[in-house]
Amino acid sequence: DAGVIQSPRHEVTEMGQEVTLRCKPISGHNSLFWYRQTMMRGLELLIYFNNNVPIDDSGMPEDRFSAKMPNASFSTLKIQPSEPRDSAVYFCASSLGIRGGYTFGSGTRLTVV
Amino acid sequence: GQQLNQNPQSMFIQEGEDVSMNCTSSSIFNTWLWYKQDPGEGPVLLIALYKAGELTSNGRLTAQFGITRKDSFLNISASIPSDVGIYFCAGPTGNQFYFGTGTSLTVIP
Numbered sequence: 001d002a003g004v005i006q007s008p009r010h011e012v013t014e015m016g017q018e019v020t021l022r023c024k025p026i027s028g029h030n031s032l033f034w035y036r037q038t039m040m041r042g043l044e045l046l047i048y049f050n051n052n053v054p055i056d057d058s059g060m061p062e063d064r065f066s067a068k069m070p071n072a073s074f075s076t077l078k079i080q081p082s083e084p085r086d087s088a089v090y091f092c093a094s095s096l097g098i099r100g101g102y103t104f105g106s107g108t109r110l111t112v113v
Numbered sequence: 114g115q116q117l118n119q120n121p122q123s124m125f126i127q128e129g130e131d132v133s134m135n136c137t138s139s140s141i142f143n144t145w146l147w148y149k150q151d152p153g154e155g156p157v158l159l160i161a162l163y164k165a166g167e168l169t170s171n172g173r174l175t176a177q178f179g180i181t182r183k184d185s186f187l188n189i190s191a192s193i194p195s196d197v198g199i200y201f202c203a204g205p206t207g208n209q210f211y212f213g214t215g216t217s218l219t220v221i222p
Contacts, residue, residue, distance in 0.1 A: 098205055100161065
């Protein structure tokens with residue numbers, strides 16, 4: 001298996017632009033998680049899906065952030081409009097149940113200027 | 114949410130030295146996970162612990178599930194330069210894992 005695949009690896013955008021981050025989970029995994037990592041706040045859970053259904057989006061910072069999972073093999077995290085304080089590394093992770101933990105992707109480093 | 118505190122926050126050690134770090138939670142867990150994050154990559158699972166008192170090894174790494182179920186420990190023996198990175202503990206509540214604040218390890222050759 002290729003693992004969790006995220007794209008792009010790096011994204012530089014201007015303030016106010018829309019940003020879309022993509023994730024392909026491991027085939028067969030039924031849960032998908034979006035995390036944001038910054039020096040100040042560490043790893044923060046933004047939202048997670050179980051069987052393609054959003055279960056907990058309480059970590060989504062504000063309405064500018066939205067996430068979708070149209071099918072078991074694809075998810076997007078969208079920021080519109082983007083702001084400089086959104087600059088961070090965004091990770092997608094997937095799992096089958098909870099016992100075995102999560103498998104993380106390599107992340108998308110977002111810079112908003 | 115859950116509070117998972119890791120100590121120390123950062124470590125600078127000489128190659129060959131042993132490393133000890135710990136993680137404490139504000140509540141009881143029935144599972145503890147330890148992850149390592151290499152620079153520029155996502156966290157990778159190192160060791161999973163499922164029972165209080167359990168001691169599990171993975172090569173030079175050894176992790177223990179604390180008896181109180183509110184803490185866990187990770188030891189690395191004979192450190193090498195590729196051990197550099199951030200080490201995270203994680204514990205579950207409900208259907209999600211909470212991650213600790215991380216211990217950043219630097220190994221000086």
